Amino acid sequence: MDYRIIGLDPSNYGKLANIWDMERHAELAKRFYAEIISGNRKSYVFEAEGEYIGEISLVFDKNDPDYTIAGKRIYVSRLIVKLSERRKGVGRALVDFAVEKARELGYSEMSIGVDIDNYPAIRLYWEKGFDRILFVGEDEDGKYFKLLKQI
Numbered sequence: 716m717d718y719r720i721i722g723l724d725p726s727n728y729g730k731l732a733n734i735w736d737m738e739r740h741a742e743l744a745k746r747f748y749a750e751i752i753s754g755n756r757k758s759y760v761f762e763a764e765g766e767y768i769g770e771i772s773l774v775f776d777k778n779d780p781d782y783t784i785a786g787k788r789i790y791v792s793r794l795i796v797k798l799s800e801r802r803k804g805v806g807r808a809l810v811d812f813a814v815e816k817a818r819e820l821g822y823s824e825m826s827i828g829v830d831i832d833n834y835p836a837i838r839l840y841w842e843k844g845f846d847r848i849l850f851v852g853e854d855e856d857g858k859y860f861k862l863l864k865q866i
């Protein structure tokens with residue numbers, strides 16, 4: 716497979732619709748775009764044969780010290796792989812890439828939030844070393860973990 720992971724150019728933001736339903740999640744799409752433009756979110760895409768099939772983002776300030784500490788702890792957001800392309804190693808490659816980017820940016824810790832019933836994601840994060848549970852909580856989407864990894 717001919718593939719690469721690249722920083723998302725905001726002018727290509729609409730191409731993420733190949734990965735997830737941006738119309739159905741219009742509010743979310745709008746919020747993420749605004750964060751990209753503000754510089755608080757950096758998004759990366761997995762492109763295979765010219766098609767966007769996976770996405771991951773780094774967020775610098777989540778306004779929650781569990782998730783972000785300036786210059787030290789960075790938050791991983793919106794890891795998602797197109798349904799038909801799952802279980803082929805794309806998610807793993809995106810996490811590895813995000814860790815490398817965060818290291819390059821000088822961060823030593825990486826946090827993530829994941830629903831406790833999201834077994835695929837928890838298994839992937841555990842494998843990748845997100846082995847410290849910072850918090851177990853509940854929001855409108857149900858119970859979730861805040862996980863941490865030293866990078």
Ligand SMILES: CC(C)(COP(=O)(O)OP(=O)(O)OC[C@H]1O[C@@H](n2cnc3c(N)ncnc32)[C@H](O)[C@@H]1OP(=O)(O)O)[C@@H](O)C(=O)NCCC(=O)NCCS
Nearest residue numbers: 794795796801802803804805806807828829835836838839
């Ligand atoms: C979580 C997600 C990003 C994984 O992407 P992926 O490309 O399918 O993951 P990979 O193929 O790299 O899998 C890596 C490992 O994760 C675990 N994993 C991934 N999908 C799994 C599944 N359906 N069941 C069990 N384990 C799974 C496995 O350990 C897998 O390794 P293996 O295939 O060698 O057994 C994908 O399922 C997804 O987009 N889910 C919806 C969005 C989401 O929940 N994102 C996380 C939000 S916190």
